[in-house]
Amino acid sequence: MLVEFETVRRAQQGDSAAFNEIVLAYRKRTLGTIGRLIARTEDVEDVAQEVFLRLYFSLDQLRTPEVFEPWLYRLTVNAAYDYLRKQRRRPEFRMSDLSEQQVMMADAVAGSKADHDEQQKKKLRETVDSLLGTISEADRVLLLMKEVEGLSLRELEKIYRVKENALKVRLFRARQRVLKACGAAERQNQNG
């Protein structure tokens, strides 16, 4: 826990200072998790604010401060998932929609700002994002929570309120699909 149980209790009783303390303690981690879940840096803060907004109005439903962290993760996963669903409904803005001049400007900005290391990281992020694009949003979020955020199956059980075995099956299938896509991408790289 990044804050004392007492702080959570005070926040539950409507103490704004205690709530502020919680947000300050968890905001960086929450922003990171959301960033990896939604893969869109420009909307990360907005979704993180939504998480803490939901936390503020649902703190009174929290039974004990001991389950605060899974609760916050649950809110984070739900907010990220809601965002992804909304994005799916919205038409995506692609490079092909831009004019030639806009594309040239975007390339110039990208080239001047990013160094080699950053380019490599960006490439890796894009690769993983495209691999994760082969599975459903729900599986993508679950897989990232387990593999990238490093949550245990027991923690995931608390967050998803689903039996451990069901989670294992789902994770195994998602992993297999990503692995398959990974192999296909590798073969494509070798051929191309």
Added chain:
Amino acid sequence: MFPTQGGDDKLDSLWRAYRAACPDQEPSANFMPGLWQRIEARRNFAFSFQRMVRGFVTVAAALTIAIGVYVSLPSPTPASETNYLEALAEANALDTPENIGPVRLDWNEPRR
């Protein structure tokens, strides 16, 4: 891009590399003020909605009481105290003079 060993190891190292490539993001200076603005906006909305609902409930309760009182009050017209049959019997009483007079036969009536 991908390590060359077995599938699971490959994926595990890919996740680790991805985690390193996506570090936790620093919040902007506007994060906390923005959050409190949203909380206030939601709170105000919830408050005005509650007030509206409370107003509706009060009006509905007042109307229910008014209708209840109106229905339970006795009607001032005496008609409601006598029923239909009693009223009919009173209007066409059997012991009126035309009913109890002698029976007259009309001989002019054509015979069949």
